Amino acid sequence: MKSDxxxxxxxxxxxxxxxxxxxxxxxxxxxLTNGARITQGLVIRKRGAEPLLxxxxxxxxEAAKSGLDVVTLTDLGFYDLLETLKDREQATVQAWGRALxxxxxxxxxxxxxxxxxxxxxxxxxxxxxxxLPQYHFFAETGINARDLFAEAYSTKGDDELRRxxxxxxxxxxxxxxxxxxxxxxxxxxxxxxxSAGQPLTIGDVKRFVRRALLDRDLEDTDMIFAQGRDAxxxxxxxxxxxxxxxxxxxxxxxFPREFGGGFFHDVTRTWAPGYARLEVQDIYHQVxxxxxxxxxxxxxxxxxxxxxxAVMDYFEGKGHPTSRSxxxxxxxxTHSLGHGIGLNIHERPGIGHLSPDHFQPGNVxxxxxxxxxxxxxxxVRVEDSLYIDASGQLLPLTRFKxxxxxxxxxxxx
Amino acid sequence: MKSDxxxxxxxxxxxxxxxxxxxxxxxxxxxLTNGARITQGLVIRKRGAEPLLxxxxxxxxEAAKSGLDVVTLTDLGFYDLLETLKDREQATVQAWGRALxxxxxxxxxxxxxxxxxxxxxxxxxxxxxxxLPQYHFFAETGINARDLFAEAYSTKGDDELRRxxxxxxxxxxxxxxxxxxxxxxxxxxxxxxxSAGQPLTIGDVKRFVRRALLDRDLEDTDMIFAQGRDAxxxxxxxxxxxxxxxxxxxxxxxFPREFGGGFFHDVTRTWAPGYARLEVQDIYHQVxxxxxxxxxxxxxxxxxxxxxxAVMDYFEGKGHPTSRSxxxxxxxxTHSLGHGIGLNIHERPGIGHLSPDHFQPGNVxxxxxxxxxxxxxxxVRVEDSLYIDASGQLLPLTRFKxxxxxxxxxxxx
Numbered sequence: 001m002k003s004d005x006x007x008x009x010x011x012x013x014x015x016x017x018x019x020x021x022x023x024x025x026x027x028x029x030x031x032l033t034n035g036a037r038i039t040q041g042l043v044i045r046k047r048g049a050e051p052l053l054x055x056x057x058x059x060x061x062e063a064a065k066s067g068l069d070v071v072t073l074t075d076l077g078f079y080d081l082l083e084t085l086k087d088r089e090q091a092t093v094q095a096w097g098r099a100l101x102x103x104x105x106x107x108x109x110x111x112x113x114x115x116x117x118x119x120x121x122x123x124x125x126x127x128x129x130x131x132l133p134q135y136h137f138f139a140e141t142g143i144n145a146r147d148l149f150a151e152a153y154s155t156k157g158d159d160e161l162r163r164x165x166x167x168x169x170x171x172x173x174x175x176x177x178x179x180x181x182x183x184x185x186x187x188x189x190x191x192x193x194x195s196a197g198q199p200l201t202i203g204d205v206k207r208f209v210r211r212a213l214l215d216r217d218l219e220d221t222d223m224i225f226a227q228g229r230d231a232x233x234x235x236x237x238x239x240x241x242x243x244x245x246x247x248x249x250x251x252x253x254x255f256p257r258e259f260g261g262g263f264f265h266d267v268t269r270t271w272a273p274g275y276a277r278l279e280v281q282d283i284y285h286q287v288x289x290x291x292x293x294x295x296x297x298x299x300x301x302x303x304x305x306x307x308x309x310a311v312m313d314y315f316e317g318k319g320h321p322t323s324r325s326x327x328x329x330x331x332x333x334t335h336s337l338g339h340g341i342g343l344n345i346h347e348r349p350g351i352g353h354l355s356p357d358h359f360q361p362g363n364v365x366x367x368x369x370x371x372x373x374x375x376x377x378x379x380v381r382v383e384d385s386l387y388i389d390a391s392g393q394l395l396p397l398t399r400f401k402x403x404x405x406x407x408x409x410x411x412x413x
Numbered sequence: 414m415k416s417d418x419x420x421x422x423x424x425x426x427x428x429x430x431x432x433x434x435x436x437x438x439x440x441x442x443x444x445l446t447n448g449a450r451i452t453q454g455l456v457i458r459k460r461g462a463e464p465l466l467x468x469x470x471x472x473x474x475e476a477a478k479s480g481l482d483v484v485t486l487t488d489l490g491f492y493d494l495l496e497t498l499k500d501r502e503q504a505t506v507q508a509w510g511r512a513l514x515x516x517x518x519x520x521x522x523x524x525x526x527x528x529x530x531x532x533x534x535x536x537x538x539x540x541x542x543x544x545l546p547q548y549h550f551f552a553e554t555g556i557n558a559r560d561l562f563a564e565a566y567s568t569k570g571d572d573e574l575r576r577x578x579x580x581x582x583x584x585x586x587x588x589x590x591x592x593x594x595x596x597x598x599x600x601x602x603x604x605x606x607x608s609a610g611q612p613l614t615i616g617d618v619k620r621f622v623r624r625a626l627l628d629r630d631l632e633d634t635d636m637i638f639a640q641g642r643d644a645x646x647x648x649x650x651x652x653x654x655x656x657x658x659x660x661x662x663x664x665x666x667x668f669p670r671e672f673g674g675g676f677f678h679d680v681t682r683t684w685a686p687g688y689a690r691l692e693v694q695d696i697y698h699q700v701x702x703x704x705x706x707x708x709x710x711x712x713x714x715x716x717x718x719x720x721x722x723a724v725m726d727y728f729e730g731k732g733h734p735t736s737r738s739x740x741x742x743x744x745x746x747t748h749s750l751g752h753g754i755g756l757n758i759h760e761r762p763g764i765g766h767l768s769p770d771h772f773q774p775g776n777v778x779x780x781x782x783x784x785x786x787x788x789x790x791x792x793v794r795v796e797d798s799l800y801i802d803a804s805g806q807l808l809p810l811t812r813f814k815x816x817x818x819x820x821x822x823x824x825x826x
Contacts, residue, residue, distance in 0.1 A: 072741075089558055115530060117528060119526050123558065233471065327487075327493055335471065
């Protein structure tokens with residue numbers, strides 16, 4: 001939680017931290033600026049003090065929306081430094097040094113965070129340590145290193161939960177709209193077609209979903225919509241040109257976020273157009289049972305790995321290989337049970353059989369058991385997002401139904 | 414250009430490079446994998462050898478589309494290492510070491526590239542140098558350090574230009590559709606309204622544009638659509654709830670890319686609904702003249718700064734402050750003239766008055782003069798993307814008209 005940041009910094013011996021954004025959406029800057037849309041800049045946070053936002057003068061109006069103290073690169077003399085030094089790196093180093101002074105950090109141990117160009121990051125850290133030896137950069141390394149922001153993100157405050165609920169509700173609407181869209185089609189033999197007999201392709205469905213998301217100020221971050229053999233590879237996106245067919249399972253894994261970057265939702269449904277083959281029904285029911293096994297195994301404060309172990313015990317009891325019984329297997333139950341979600345699609349806690357995490361109030365997580373047999377054209381996964389309330393109860397965020405078969409009329413009916 | 418990579422590596426003393434992707438779109442991985450949609454992995458490129466792609470076993474089918482040699486984390490024993498070492502960082506370090514061996518790099522100087530978590534990057538580089546001292550990581554630091562990929566990206570090959578042309582043509586269509594959408598509205602006094610008299614807001618226009626992009630397999634990366642005072646701040650995105658009004662200029666800066674990450678286009682138009690105030694017309698014509706000054710100043714192989722200097726001379730001659738006459742100014746001509754585009758929205762060459770770059774065949778650039786007077790509710794920018802062909806000619810990629818006024822009927826007409 002944000003209120004943990006001072007303690008998390010102290011535990012790592014950090015006097016200050018720098019969150020960096022440079023054209024690419026950078027979660028820690030969103031986190032510290034309360035969602036202001038800054039595309040270039042720094043947030044410097046001295047331990048125990050209010051953060052300082054260093055902004056490009058072109059973004060000063062957006063920067064003000066953060067509610068933070070703002071200083072621009074012009075205020076710091078960056079452009080004069082550029083003229084004098086004629087070197088962008090040295091001007092940047094000197095400007096960052098001035099910004100650190102403004103934030104009350106005249107020396108000490110710092111750490112750099114954000115999503116950005118890693119080559120520039122490594123170079124900047126070395127250049128600052130060389131030109132401004134009063135600063136030392138900490139890196140989160142060593143046995144089971146735990147990232148400071150990852151720790152903070154893992155428990156959500158009320159403001160964050162409110163945004164996550166809103167994304168969840170809008171995602172539910174998109175699932176219903178997509179179900180209805182497919183259900184408005186027809187079967188022509190094995191093929192799913194429109195009323196004029198034209199095949200419905202995966203590309204058509206994805207375009208429909210993306211528009212439905214946009215209409216609700218959400219954006220797709222590369223959904224999975226894959227059928228048959230492709231569904232058997234958990235991360236295959238699906239072939240745009242492939243037409244939907246009846247009987248075989250479609251894995252539809254949707255993980256949209258607030259438009260332009262922000263909070264995610266994460267949900268998977270497995271759908272069979274028209275009907276499901278018997279073998280598909282059987283696998284589907286086992287995955288649904290595994291979902292229930294996971295939820296029923298939950299106890300407040302438990303080790304997350306025990307939930308995955310309960311699911312692995314269940315699947316192995318049904319004769320499926322798992323990544324515990326057969327490390328690296330690409331058949332059976334091949335992945336972890338779930339993960340936290342927030343400003344990143346994968347956050348803590350992890351729910352794998354080797355995870356060191358425990359469930360805590362404020363966690364927002366996915367539970368997503370699945371079974372994969374690509375050579376038999378089968379992949380099935382069912383996933384909800386859930387949260388743990390202040391009293392330790394596990395409650396659903398996703399509300400959409402978990403039906404397998406989308407009923408379809410025959411062409412001409 | 415891709416074919417320059419060996420020479421660029423040699424110039425930096427690199428024996429190998431690692432391009433990294435971890436959930437966030439990472440341009441150098443796209444570049445080296447020919448657009449395969451890998452969300453987690455490495456490309457290791459030994460100088461003078463074919464690259465090796467290290468993939469998550471869940472993405473092995475997508476990885477194969479790269480045409481590269483593929484090795485999975487399972488092949489490298491990563492999951493066994495995780496079980497044995499019980500530490501993700503050490504397992505990662507050992508797996509990367511094994512991958513480097515497979516790529517023919519048993520020691521030497523390496524560099525890490527990509528868009529990713531910078532804290533993890535700094536930590537990984539330190540952990541590898543500590544655990545595997547046969548490797549040393551180079552960082553692009555020092556006077557006017559030039560990034561290896563930035564150098565390669567700055568000149569495009571035929572395949573890249575083909576994709577850039579396609580994005581340009583689709584963006585032109587979206588501009589026309591947006592013009593037509595606004596032109597289908599009415600004026601009610603100063604307000605732009607629909608046929609029922611409801612105000613047309615910036616949010617409405619942005620949603621229209623995003624749908625029009627999606628229909629063409631493009632995605633918005635946070636367009637600017639800002640009117641009046643907001644238009645006077647070059648990076649203000651515009652207020653969603655604000656209604657369009659007549660007379661004042663709208664800065665519409667659209668820089669979409671291939672859906673899910675890929676090549677960008679970049680174009681800006683300034684539009685005035687219904688009519689343009691005289692002062693706006695005057696500023697607009699000066700910006701259009703500056704655009705012509707820029708294009709006419711072009712000579713094959715010239716220093717890019719000379720193009721910006723020609724534009725600054727023109728604007729200063731008209732009495733406007735520029736970032737040369739008044740460093741850090743927020744009025745007048747406040748930014749650089751343009752930049753390269755490609756897999757990143759800002760690439761080389763830069764076209765600022767301090768840029769060290771020269772124009773070269775294969776460059777794809779923007780030219781985007783502008784004038785900003787927020788206190789007078791004026792911002793005007795006009796931008797095309799252009800390319801330099803093999804003979805050194807500067808040719809347009811953007812084709813859409815540069816008209817200022819969108820004619821509007823009165824409500825009830």
